[in-house]
Amino acid sequence: MIRVPVPIDLGTAVTADASAFALATPIRVVTLLELAIARVLGGRAPQDKRERALRTTVAGLRAGSFVVDVDGRRIDDPDRIVVCSGSATLRFFALRGVKKVSHSFE
Secondary structure, eight states: OEEEEOOOOHHHHHHTTOTHHHHSEEEEHHHHHHHHHHHHHOTTSOHHHHHHHHHHHHHHHHHTSEEEEETTEEEOOTTOEEEEBSEEEEEEEESSOOOOOOOOOO
């Protein structure tokens, strides 16, 4: 489980003159993935490592290797937009069973 803070989109709130956007922010899942990767790897991780991790994660999501649960909603499309308030909790679930590897040392 990874909890990431969701930035408030003040530009949209002011432009649309809607205070609802100050309380809940529409955000693409790929942006949440980017925030989660930055949080897990830390601020000192090289940019190219974060970019590789994001590319691999998005490719796995598009290939159907796993789904992402964002605040209780199963998501399988990184381009989908979700509405979050303050923070988002991400959980990753593999769709295929994990094979146990037996080691034989003969």
